[in-house]
Amino acid sequence: MSERKSNRQRRTEIRERRLKRAEAARSALSQPDVRWSDCENPPAGAVRADRELLARHNNTYGLLPEFYLDRAFTCRDCGEEQVWTARQQKWWYEQALGHIDSRAVRCRACRRARREANPGGQLLREQCERLRALATRPPDEAARRAIDEALESRWWGVRIVAIETLGCWGDRTSVARLRDLASGVERPRRSSWAFQAQVAAAKALAACLPDTEAGWMLGTGLGKHPGGGHLLAALRARPQAFWERALETEWRRADPERLIRLVWAVRWYAGGETLYSAWRPKLCDHPDGRVAAAVRLAWGTGP
Numbered sequence: 001m002s003e004r005k006s007n008r009q010r011r012t013e014i015r016e017r018r019l020k021r022a023e024a025a026r027s028a029l030s031q032p033d034v035r036w037s038d039c040e041n042p043p044a045g046a047v048r049a050d051r052e053l054l055a056r057h058n059n060t061y062g063l064l065p066e067f068y069l070d071r072a073f074t075c076r077d078c079g080e081e082q083v084w085t086a087r088q089q090k091w092w093y094e095q096a097l098g099h100i101d102s103r104a105v106r107c108r109a110c111r112r113a114r115r116e117a118n119p120g121g122q123l124l125r126e127q128c129e130r131l132r133a134l135a136t137r138p139p140d141e142a143a144r145r146a147i148d149e150a151l152e153s154r155w156w157g158v159r160i161v162a163i164e165t166l167g168c169w170g171d172r173t174s175v176a177r178l179r180d181l182a183s184g185v186e187r188p189r190r191s192s193w194a195f196q197a198q199v200a201a202a203k204a205l206a207a208c209l210p211d212t213e214a215g216w217m218l219g220t221g222l223g224k225h226p227g228g229g230h231l232l233a234a235l236r237a238r239p240q241a242f243w244e245r246a247l248e249t250e251w252r253r254a255d256p257e258r259l260i261r262l263v264w265a266v267r268w269y270a271g272g273e274t275l276y277s278a279w280r281p282k283l284c285d286h287p288d289g290r291v292a293a294a295v296r297l298a299w300g301t302g303p
């Protein structure tokens with residue numbers, strides 16, 4: 001009995017201490033929202049934010065935090081003053097992929113109470129962890145079903161983890177699925193799920209797409225694709241043999257527009273005199289004059 005009481009006391013003390021630290025951090029900086037500060041020496045208790053990771057799933061590119069600080073908040077349900085710690089924030093924004101504008105609104109106890117009142121509702125953290133665990137072994141029927149369900153989740157963070165899992169699997173079925181997700185809508189609004197899905201799928205594909213299938217990337221329009229940066233980075237890493245194969249394939253496909261895109265891709269990502277000299281005469285004789293024009297523009301007039 002007395003032990004339980006002391007536990008409770010200890011928790012209260014911890015909370016008091018955290019509240020004090022949050023207050024100190026707040027007053028140490030003059031900015032209305034300390035997270036946006038880019039000061040060189042963050043106050044005690046600050047946790048560095050991974051801005052690159054955040055940028056991948058937030059559209060507010062310029063407004064990403066440099067670091068997290070303990071934040072005091074008043075629980076929406078019980079009205080108690082609580083602290084959302086810097087570490088909890090890092091987990092929320094970087095692991096659960098909560099939107100950067102989202103905030104803690106309920107204390108732990110009230111969150112648990114809500115969960116118990118609604119046993120069907122799955123805990124976001126648990127679900128993300130389960131999905132990540134699936135990524136560590138080859139998929140079976142049940143795992144694929146779990147991913148299908150996760151892709152329908154009302155939480156974008158859960159859907160994105162599902163997409164990442166498909167990328168980790170990287171098998172034929174998963175690659176086909178990712179291609180569908182990456183192709184989707186043309187020019188989606190930045191604030192839409194379609195946009196987020198295309199970025200996440202492009203990133204997952206860039207990591208797992210086998211060389212023999214990488215030609216698909218050239219068909220996406222790349223620069224115009226929301227996740228084009230990831231695809232381009234993957235293309236840049238392809239060996240010379242990949243570009244030779246791509247030229248062969250696109251030559252046979254007889255789609256001048258794709259061929260022109262490839263000519264430019266070779267210029268920017270594979271630029272090599274051997275490729276230029278081997279392919280220039282053939283491409284310049286292409287029945288569609290635009291191909292020869294592109295070659296002259298992209299590769300120079302050459303020898």
Ligand SMILES: [Zn+2]
Pocket residue numbers: 075076077078079080106107108109110111
């Ligand atoms: Zn509460």
